[in-house]
Amino acid sequence: MREDNAKGRLILLAEDDPFISRMYQTKLETGGFSVAMAGNGREAVEIINNDHPDLVMLDLDMPEMTGWQALEKLRADGFDFSTMPIIILTNSSKVEDRDRAKEYAADYLVKADITPRQVLDIINTKLGA
């Protein structure tokens, strides 16, 4: 059932660690999603502007352009965040980061705390699948 609902939905996975990236990609595809991959913030912004993904999974510490810089860039360009749920997936647990996520109505998850299955469940709930 879920896979049917997920079919055709595009998730952007912005994550620079190739092992973590592959892990989530596998789980998302098993769950029936299409996955676009970005290794840094710049690529993420490009994909968001060109392909309009249904949801973004965003790492914070990425080379070239960080997750925060990507969000700032989008905001500066007038991006409407209400059209696209964002899940920040990080292993930093700075209190300031948590508060900052609220500015973009983004969910904030610590990667080590959850399994790919749990992430998939959260995405399904968010997308009403």
Place this chain on the structure above:
Amino acid sequence: MSLLDVLLSNIKLEQAGQVQLESVTESLYKQNLNLSERNKTLSLLRAIDEIVLQVNDVNDVAQGVVSAISSMGEFPLVTMIVGRKGSPYAVSIASAVDSADPKIDELKDILNSLKVGHSCKCLLSQVLVNGGELVSAGLQDVLHDETRAKTKRWQEIMGLAVVFVCPLIVREKVIGILLIGSKNQLADMSEHRSNLIGRLAEVVGISMDNTLLHQEIKESEGRLRRANAHLRELDIAKDEFISMASHQLRTPLTTIKGYLSMLEEGDAGEITESQKEFVDYAFSASERMVGLIADLLNTSRLTTGKFVIDYVDCEAVSMVEDEIRQLKSHATTKGIDLIYKKPRFKSLPVVIDEAKTRQVVMNYIDNAIYYTQHGSVTVELTKDDHNFSVRVTDTGIGVPKSSAKQLFTKFFRADNAQQIRPDGTGLGLYLAKRVVEDQGGRVIFNSEEGKGSIFGFELPIRPKGGAK
């Protein structure tokens, strides 16, 4: 009596009266002189008092005192030598020389840089070591000028008869020396003036002792303040380090834990029961490590004040069930029954700090399994109108009565717990109490040694005042 007789006797009387008058006048004059000297002394002592009260710096006090003695006490040369804590020498810290003659400049320089060691054989050193009475000496003895040529000329220019070397004695200890150069020998002075020298040494000694103490206190206050600031910086640096290290540890741990969970879920194809069992053990261990890192982070944040409660919407039933599921294998391997008393309600939406509260539930269940050798661990979720509670009841070793009070304090571990698990951190319960109480809840604890324990908490379903 003839007229002559009368006249003669009158003259005699007059003469006697004259003598009497003269003697009265003289004694009055003496008294007057005495009074004026006494007044001068009093003004000088009062001036010293005021300097000590109004000035804080040791050198400024010394200079003020020395100048006052020289000008008000009419002594052409005054120098103060004081020993400081931690220094083997007593050094001159102030001097006043009442002469504008350029030939005296060298003397001024010498007096300003006097340095007396306890081991020297000079007069000053002897006074410093032995204390004792004041000594009068020539300038040549004080400055040990063997040729006497220079000191003799200086003495002449300034009209100095003698230099008094007065030990400054406080609580039977010599803290320094006051050199007072006088125009008169001790023998040629009025009793009052000769007493003044001793009195000055006494007053100056006490004044300088107080000033030095005051300065010492101020200095150690400053040192304490600096040490404190440094400790605070270290705390912040430590927190930053732990924060950074946690981040670094969590990244590989994410990969380990994530792939293990996917193996178990069959994302890499079906696995056998025993493969599943092994993977499960590895997964549980990775979970525990995630928990330890969180404990470390939160403990460090409690010391730096960065520990904050982050309220989020949370489903309490699935939170408790998740934690039970994750610890099932730990119980199974120990042969303990992990029992879940299912609540009658299917769902319980609450507003809590989910990450920290999960950690508390996990710590409670994990501890219960660790410290139970036989029997069971029962987890129960209940609620009333405003609060919900989680209780973990075990049939384990229990908590000795003597340890109950300290159980929730940082790093504390009861003796019987220490024996079973020597590597515990002593952080779990300490953090549990903070996490629960900072959310306006209370810790539930009851135990009997040898029979078992109940650990739990009661939390508001949503924070009081609707904090979000």
